[in-house]
Amino acid sequence: MNSKAITTFNPDLPIHMTFSEQDWYLLAQHWYPIALARDITEQPTATKLLDMPLVIYKMADDLVVAKDACPHRGVPLSLGLNDGLGVVCRYHGLRFGGNGKCNRIPAHPQHKISERFHLKTYAAIEKYGLIWCNLTVNKDALPTIPQMPYWEDSDFQQLVCPSVELYCFAGRQLEGFIDVAHFAWVHPDTFGDPDNVEVPDYTTTETSYGFDADYVSSVGRYPIGMDQRGQEDFQWLRHFEITLPFTATLTIHFPNASKQVIMNAASPMSARETRLFAPICRNYDKDLPVEDAYKFNLAIFEEDRLIVETQKPEYLPLDLSMEAHFPSDRSSSMYRKLLRKMGFSPIFAA
16 A cells, blocks of 8 residues: 655645545545434544544534644544533643634633634535535535435435445445446345346446446345245346446336335545445335344445455556456446546556
């Protein structure tokens, strides 16, 4: 892993970067989920996005996402506690309230607090049960969050699975999610069929946000060993919508007009660490415990873990000549082509 120390201090950049500076600035233009909304309270929560350490906390209705470092001496604010008026730094007791503004310096209670003591805060919003953040846009800018079909539809149940941490590049994880040839080999204990390995042809269509792909096959989506509740010779439609750089939704069309949508939102903590978030919408089995859905989807992601954490190279080769491809790789080839078109390095996240 390349760890690049910034020789000239730039407060907008992480001190230690695992991305090239060019790729970091391109990535930082986008919105990413950084936490489950249900986990965020007034007490500080630490996380990381694009190598930038972040702290998240609430003050009444104000959601604060800030650089996890006290402006005074750089101690992580996530080590402190919220006393009701703000998060208190463990080192010298400086306190930070709404909008990340410092409202107390105990060593000098009469001291006028300059703006230099306020936290570096970032644009953040709650959507789909997740906290989303952008490291570069103005906090008043209109957020451009990937679309999640049926999230506002009252006929659908909305779920937010626990997050999963993977030691891999987000681009590798996302590419695995849209891969349709690995079902039988990686997921035989969940939904894949080892006797159904041939991949029918499918198409991809470029869009304003990335691309779509429609894949029709006889591979189902019910847990292995469960009554399939399907129709004989039923053809399952999987509709993918890929929003660059690292988010995709998959709408699966079940028998009897049932549907499930899962969002695969891969949040790049660093070039080798990914936190995966997965909101779900479904219009069937709404009476079953949500924990069952969590367990099934976690099992699928755990099957993927072995693959994405051991792939070599760890980076995503955007130069298509660097790896071999076959026809069912149409989605991954489109994905790499469009990332390169956006300006990312041919050896992406090396």
